[in-house]
Amino acid sequence: MSKPFVHYAWHLSYFSGKSRAYLRYKDIPHVEKVIDYYTFAIRAKKRTQAAVMPVIVTPEGEWLQDTSHIIDRLEQRFPESPVVPATPVQRMAAYLLELWGDEWWLPVAMWTRWCHPENYPLFLHDAGTGLLPYFPRFLQNRLGATAANQMRAHLPGLGVVAPQLPTIDRWTRDMLDRLDAHFATLPFLLGDRPSIGDLGLLGPLYAHLGRDPWSKRELIDPRRHVRAWVDRMNQPRPLSGAFLPGDQIPATLQPVFAAMCREMLPMIEGVLRETRAKLADWPVGKPLPRGLGEIEFPMGEGRYRRAAPPYILWMVQRLLDTYRSLPAGDQAKVRAWLAGFDGERLLTLEIPRLRRVGLRVAAEPTA
Ligand SMILES: N[C@@H](CCC(=O)N[C@@H](CS)C(=O)NCC(=O)O)C(=O)O
Numbered sequence: 140m141s142k143p144f145v146h147y148a149w150h151l152s153y154f155s156g157k158s159r160a161y162l163r164y165k166d167i168p169h170v171e172k173v174i175d176y177y178t179f180a181i182r183a184k185k186r187t188q189a190a191v192m193p194v195i196v197t198p199e200g201e202w203l204q205d206t207s208h209i210i211d212r213l214e215q216r217f218p219e220s221p222v223v224p225a226t227p228v229q230r231m232a233a234y235l236l237e238l239w240g241d242e243w244w245l246p247v248a249m250w251t252r253w254c255h256p257e258n259y260p261l262f263l264h265d266a267g268t269g270l271l272p273y274f275p276r277f278l279q280n281r282l283g284a285t286a287a288n289q290m291r292a293h294l295p296g297l298g299v300v301a302p303q304l305p306t307i308d309r310w311t312r313d314m315l316d317r318l319d320a321h322f323a324t325l326p327f328l329l330g331d332r333p334s335i336g337d338l339g340l341l342g343p344l345y346a347h348l349g350r351d352p353w354s355k356r357e358l359i360d361p362r363r364h365v366r367a368w369v370d371r372m373n374q375p376r377p378l379s380g381a382f383l384p385g386d387q388i389p390a391t392l393q394p395v396f397a398a399m400c401r402e403m404l405p406m407i408e409g410v411l412r413e414t415r416a417k418l419a420d421w422p423v424g425k426p427l428p429r430g431l432g433e434i435e436f437p438m439g440e441g442r443y444r445r446a447a448p449p450y451i452l453w454m455v456q457r458l459l460d461t462y463r464s465l466p467a468g469d470q471a472k473v474r475a476w477l478a479g480f481d482g483e484r485l486l487t488l489e490i491p492r493l494r495r496v497g498l499r500v501a502a503e504p505t506a
Contacts, residue, residue, distance in 0.1 A: 142198035144169040147178055149346075151265050153248055154241075155193040156345035157206045157338045159373070164333055165217050166377035169195075176270040176282065189497030205495060206342075207237065207454060210335060220378040222335045226386035227469035228476045229329055234458040235399060236328055236336025240343060242451045243403045246297040246443075248347035250307045253291055254299065255353035262287055262351075296430040298445030306441035313439060314398065315362055321391035322364035325383075326371060328392065332380030333372060341372045388476070400482030402437050407455055409434030411488060413447035418491060418502050426499035453493045453500045455485075462486055 146162055146169050148155035162169045174183070180190045187194060187204035195203045195213075203209045214221060224230045252258050266286045267279030294300065299307070318340075327333045328340070348354045349369040359366050383389065388396070413431040421427065430446030437443070462473060470486075477483040492503040 144198065145196040146171045146193060147174040147183070147196070148172075148193040149174060149265065149269050150350065151262060151269075151346055152192050153245070153342045153346055154206045156373075157241075157342045158193045158195065158209055160333070160341050160345075160375065161206075161210055161213070161222065161338050163373070164222070164375040164377055165213065165220065167213060167217055173269045173272070175272055179270070187497055189499075191498060204497065206338075207241070207457065208495070210338065211457075220332065220380075222333060222338060224329060224334060224382045224386075226382075227465050227472050228386045228388060229334075229382055230465075231458065231462060231473045231476075232388055232392075232396070233329060233334040233336040234461060235396070236334070237339030238451070238454045238458065239395075239399055239403060240336070240339030240341070241454065242448070243399075243406070244340070244343035246299050246445065247307055247311050248343040249290070249294055249297055249299045250304060251311075251354035251358065252347045252351050253294060254304060255351075257353045258351040259287070296446040298443055303441075303443060306438050306443060309441070310439040311358065314395070315358060315365060317391075317394045318368075319362040319364045321389065321395070322368045324391055325389055327368070327380070329389070330380065330382040332382055333375060334382065337368075337372060341369065344369050345373065386472070396482070397480050398439075400477070400480035400485070402439075404482055404485055405436035406434065407451060407485070407488065409436055410447040410449060410451055411490060414449045414452055415491065417449075421502070423502045423504050424494075426496045426501045429499055449493075449500050450495075450498065452490050453495045455488065456490050456493055459486065459488070459490070 144162070144167055146158060148159060148171055159171065174192045174194070179192060183194045183202070183204065184190045186202035189204065191204055193206065195209050197203065203212055210222065214223065224233055252262070263280055263283040267283030270282045270286065271279045325331070327337045329336065344359065344365065349359045359369065413434060414427065417427060417431050427449045429450065430448055432447060433444050434447045435442055435444045462470060465473070474483050474486060477485060492505070493500040494503050
């Protein structure tokens with residue numbers, strides 16, 4: 140190939156961890172460039188309708204945004220060693236894990252990063268030099284601080300507020316223990332090949348939990364199997380490994396899927412209710428706000444409240460599109476598997492057809 144892909148990303152960034160590991164595992168010829176302010180706020184915005192990272196520019200000059208879309212597109216172009224399993228239950232499990240890593244873990248990552256001041260100097264340094272390379276340090280610090288304030292402004296909408304911090308803290312330690320037990324038995328979530336589910340989960344576990352100093356020391360380094368998985372994801376043996384045979388889901392992930400069905404499914408249902416209510420008097424085709432009304436759902440032993448993010452319905456729609464494309468016998472296997480967690484109602488959610496517009500979603504016109 141003449142020109143490599145360009146991966147505009149940061150090590151600080153949640154979703155860049157996901158796309159970086161993907162490009163490396165798939166051995167896709169690419170160069171990574173630290174995204175600067177101009178590319179983030181002007182060029183990406185113009186080409187992808189959002190000031191966002193990561194962004195991938197193809198050798199043909201197309202700008203791709205949203206890691207799920209990036210992976211879907213590149214899987215078609217680089218079909219060797221797919222990160223989406225071919226068998227039905229593993230396939231749906233992998234997409235669910237991707238959704239969980241991408242969206243459910245966001246408040247956890249925002250809590251670890253922004254509620255522990257020890258992490259701030261690294262953010263200020265990396266964000267400043269990333270946004271304004273070659274500029275004097277005081278200007279880098281100024282823009283880095285602005286970026287930090289913008290991120291902190293998301294905390295209340297995500298539910299990262301003082302009364303809920305003990306719930307997030309308990310949930311996180313407990314779930315990391317479960318993941319540690321899993322990675323003690325298997326190199327990746329579904330075997331010895333990373334799936335799209337591993338890629339989703341790497342988002343929070345690389346930058347925010349695994350690299351920021353507080354959470355690295357307190358949460359990840361003490362769990363050596365999780366630590367080793369994060370490192371393995373970042374230095375994969377390209378195109379190697381296989382998913383477990385026989386469409387197996389490892390028993391060590393049972394508690395993870397049980398939690399997903401008990402916690403994330405009610406969150407999705409809440410988002411759907413809020414989205415339907417909003418769409419009742421919202422123009423078709425016009426992107427919805429990124430956060431709608433507050434929803435409440437279980438988190439571990441407690442309850443959690445946050446603004447409803449309609450974007451996640453686009454990810455659920457993508458997962459359900461896959462489910463509906465399966466032969467009836469395979470759909471039945473997926474239903475039976477989810478029924479084991481009381482989660483089969485996920486498969487019958489009636490989501491209004493949505494189109495993604497950068498970081499937002501809009502209702503598609505009905506045909
Ligand atoms: N769902 C998207 C989200 C990308 C995203 O949220 N990126 C963050 C940085 S890791 C960002 O640029 N956020 C800007 C914002 O939230 O306004 C993906 O999978 O790529």
